[in-house]
Amino acid sequence: MTVPVAPRHDETFVLNVGPQHPATHGVLRVKMTMDGEYIVKAEPVLGYIHRMHEKLAEAGSYAQFMPNTARMDYLHALAFNHGWALAVEKAAGIEVPERAEYIRVITVELNRIASHLLWWAAFLLDLGGFTPLLYAFDDREQIIDLLERITGSRLTYCYMRFGGVYNDIDDEFITGTRAFIKRLRSRWQRMYHDLVTGNIILIKRIKDIGFISQEQCRRYGATGPVARGSGINYDVRKNEAYSVYSEFDFDIPVYNECDSMARYMVRMDEVEQSLRIIEQALDKLPEGPVMAKVPKVLKPEAGYYYSAVETARGALGHRLVCTGDKNPYKLKLRSPTFCNLSLFGEVAEGMLLADALAFMGSLDLVIPEIDR
Amino acid sequence: METSIWRALLYLVGIMAFAGVNAAWLGWCERKGAARIQRRTGPMEAGYQGLLQPLCDGAKLLSKQLLVPQGVDGILFRVAPVLAMIPAITSMVVIPFSENVGARNMELSVLLLFALASIGMIAILLGGWASGNKYAIISGARSVSQNLAYEIPMLVTVITVVMISGSMNLRDIALDQQGGFWHWNIFRLENGHFVTMWISFLIFFICSVAETNRAPFDMAEAESELVAGFMTEYGSMGFGLFMMGEYLNIVVGACLTATLFLGGWDGPFGMTSGIWWFLIKIYILIFTFIWIRWTFPRVQIYRLLNLSWKILIPFSMANLLITAALIKVF
Amino acid sequence: MALQETTLKALQELIPEVASTAPEEGLTDAPGIRATDPAKHGHHIEVLVPQDQVVATAEVMDKEGYFLESISGVDWPDQQQLEVVYDYNRLGGEHCRVMVRTRIPRDTPELATITGVFPSADWHERETYDFYGVLFQDHPNLIRILLPEDADFFPLRKDYMP
Incomplete structure (x- = not known):
């Protein structure tokens, strides 16, 4: 947007956005040096919900860390479950039964839709539109109910096991999921796109706001919808296909506009793609066991292992160092929003406060996942 | 017009009651509408x-401690919420609810209403400034620039109505529109003067949404940017007064719109006109405010x-010139 | 696998003195470059460089179009060494992950910063300093990132017990 008046930097003040602020959706603090309503410098200050999960991982056995994974990204907890399960399975060389892989994909994708719906709701809340929140929560509730039936929890799942999943899915879950897909599709255009995406105020608020170039994405290691909104066709599910994702036919939505609207559209399209994946997975769902025979105590052979999954916010990486012990020797979690947020300071410079907060919303931050 | 003390007292009580009931139950309407x-x-x-929720909320707000944080400007901090309420209630004095219901029939009532509306803006500025909170100060600055910007097109638009009616008295303006909806300023077609009146109405309505700091123009209390804006440091009844002031401003805005453009108390099809038509009109307008928000x-x-x-200022200026020309021509 | 080979070649040219010595499987501290099985390890190339080669390696990776995925530390108290692990990956296109490791003495944990090459290293290096006490030389803002400002411990070192 055109800047009406060139900002003068001789009278600045510091505005603490957070750690308690409605726009940060958690305990993120951004120290903003302001010149009137213009941001001269924005500096995220992290660590307000840091819990040292990496030390906790070293202190317990491999299996004991599984519940912790869901406490990081509480919105896409199953992807974090999945990521940790994959990391340890890779290190220990565990084969997962096919049915379990399909169930993992179905639940992770359902959870991804729930996460995107909540992001959508919160993003509109950032822009001052309260009503969409309730519509999105209505749909999200259906997913949470479905997942609660088979995982036993509503938000912080501990569903995956090394070598499979904790619980098989039943016919009721399958019919419920199919009904949900039908329901969301029937509402998608009418209640999400017609009502909100096409709104002129929304378009004016997020179009051409928060420009992130491809080169910036690479230099800052931005992944997920942030990178895909900048025209980078990178999705771990395709580029480094894990689990059974290579067996499904789905697209990776990529937009070249590099602005907040592009990131918005990427996430909206991803919901539709996730529906497609779930549908195919339900169609192809094989029979069989959902748990492999896995030794009680895992002792992966010594070495360095890396495994990545695509969460709703980008590429989650586990850098695992094993020494042949029953505990992980070292676990590094490469959380996607930690990297995505690191470019906030550079991009927000010179922006208006209102635009910067809209831009921050478009990054889809989950603070416990940044702080781990 | 008789000027007995009883009349003044009656209207004082009546207006206070009307204001109080509206301030309290519009909150309920808003919540139900939302x-x-x-x-x-x-x-x-x-x-x-x-339906009793507003009473409970009021009891809760009244019983909370009136917290004056350290480092605020004590006097201004206490005065600001009161100042938010006073102009809104005072405005009711000159509003003609019907032909015979109106506290004071005043020749310059349109002018008085706009003068009072500007004081409401000062309340927000004072509240924001006195709080000594950065969010509140940004909010105060925003609300001043917003109110200034929108007062101009609003006033210019009102001038078109005043020119056509030939009066600055709200009661006269309403009397001018009696006799069914085809006589109301917004729909009037009997004379060439009125062809651009619906533009005036649109501009006026947009401006009144902005003037009352309502979403989508609620810059001053944009909670995702400025936490609660000028109300950040206020609790208990200080906050309550600001909220009531906001709702009363909406009522005054709706009354003004109904009187200037929608025929005041006139029934739409030449039916028995009376105060109920006025109330129906203002509540439809208020519902529209809620709907938009x-x-x-x-x-x-x-x-x-x-x-x-x-956009609005050039359009309202052009609108004013065209109306003036049309009056000259027809 | 074309990308893996070109990257391998670029790295071998950078550090020819160790290019021929492929480090053995598992945990090792002998410098060298090795192609690994991605299905087993998750990375395609494993590099262990002397600590003065870290920035040069980062420059090579930058030139080859990689992005910095993460930086982490590993504590090896038995050898009195700290290890810093850099993960590089490609954003789109052909997939190839490179793990670059380096070992530094535990009592003088100093290492050159690569923030000049990858700005994303800023926060990752701060985190590594936060958890392991690795002092990145010439880092623009080497302060605590996740732990409190006044923390006087490095929690991921193996000898730290709360």
């Missing part, structure tokens, strides 16, 4: 359909100002 739009039920516990996201502050300076 709930309806969002497909939920809204307050249901206190009384039938939650829960439908749209918030605009960005500079776009809001641009809308006024770059």
Whole structure:
């Protein structure tokens, strides 16, 4: 947007956005040096919900860390479950039964839709539109109910096991999921796109706001919808296909506009793609066991292992160092929003406060996942 | 017009009651309206359909400690919420609810209303400044620039109505529109003067949404940017007064719109006119305010100002010139 | 696998003195470059460089179009060494992950910063300093990132017990 008046930097003040602020959706603090309503410098200050999960991982056995994974990204907890399960399975060389892989994909994708719906709701809340929140929560509730039936929890799942999943899915879950897909599709255009995406105020608020170039994405290691909104066709599910994702036919939505609207559209399209994946997975769902025979105590052979999954916010990486012990020797979690947020300071410079907060919303931050 | 002390007392009590009931129950209407739009039920516990909720809220606000934080300007901090209420209530004095219901028939009542509206803006500025909170100060600055920007097109638009009616007296303006909806300023076609009146109405309505700091123009209390804006440091009844002031401003805005454009107390089809038509009109307008608030996201502050300076002001100026020319021609 | 080979070649040219010595499987501290099985390890190339080669390696990776995925530390108290692990990956296109490791003495944990090459290293290096006490030389803002400002411990070192 055109800047009406060139900002003068001789009278600045510091505005603490957070750690308690409605726009940060958690305990993120951004120290903003302001010149009137213009941001001269924005500096995220992290660590307000840091819990040292990496030390906790070293202190317990491999299996004991599984519940912790869901406490990081509480919105896409199953992807974090999945990521940790994959990391340890890779290190220990565990084969997962096919049915379990399909169930993992179905639940992770359902959870991804729930996460995107909540992001959508919160993003509109950032822009001052309260009503969409309730519509999105209505749909999200259906997913949470479905997942609660088979995982036993509503938000912080501990569903995956090394070598499979904790619980098989039943016919009721399958019919419920199919009904949900039908329901969301029937509402998608009418209640999400017609009502909100096409709104002129929304378009004016997020179009051409928060420009992130491809080169910036690479230099800052931005992944997920942030990178895909900048025209980078990178999705771990395709580029480094894990689990059974290579067996499904789905697209990776990529937009070249590099602005907040592009990131918005990427996430909206991803919901539709996730529906497609779930549908195919339900169609192809094989029979069989959902748990492999896995030794009680895992002792992966010594070495360095890396495994990545695509969460709703980008590429989650586990850098695992094993020494042949029953505990992980070292676990590094490469959380996607930690990297995505690191470019906030550079991009927000010179922006208006209102635009910067809209831009921050478009990054889809989950603070416990940044702080781990 | 008789000038007995009883008349003044009656209107004082009547207006206070009207203001109080509106300030309290419009909050309930807002919550119910929002709930309806969002497909939920809204307050249901206190009384039938939650009708007693405003009383409970009021009791809660009154019983809370009036907290004056350290480092605030004590006097201004206390004065600001009162100042938010006073002009809104005072405005009611000159509003003609019907031909015979109106506290004071005043020749310059339009002017008085706008003068009082500007004081409401000062309340927000004072509240924001006195709080000594950065968010509150930004909010105060925003509300001043917003109110200034929108007062200009609003006044210019009102001038078109005043020119046509030939009076600055709200009662006369309403009397001029009697006899069915085809006589109301917005729909009037009997004479060439009125062809651009619906533009005036649109501009006026947009401006009144902005003037009352309602979403999507609620820059001053944009909670995702400025936490609660000028109200950040206020609790208990200080906050309550600001909220009531906001609702009363909406009522005054609706009354003004109904009187200037919608025929005041006139019935739409030449039916028995009376105060009920006036009330129906203002509540439809108020519902529209609520409807807009829960439908749209918030605009960005500079776009809001641009809308006024770059679109509404030129349009209202052109509208004024065209109306003047039309009056000359027809 | 074309990308893996070109990257391998670029790295071998950078550090020819160790290019021929492929480090053995598992945990090792002998410098060298090795192609690994991605299905087993998750990375395609494993590099262990002397600590003065870290920035040069980062420059090579930058030139080859990689992005910095993460930086982490590993504590090896038995050898009195700290290890810093850099993960590089490609954003789109052909997939190839490179793990670059380096070992530094535990009592003088100093290492050159690569923030000049990858700005994303800023926060990752701060985190590594936060958890392991690795002092990145010439880092623009080497302060605590996740732990409190006044923390006087490095929690991921193996000898730290709360």
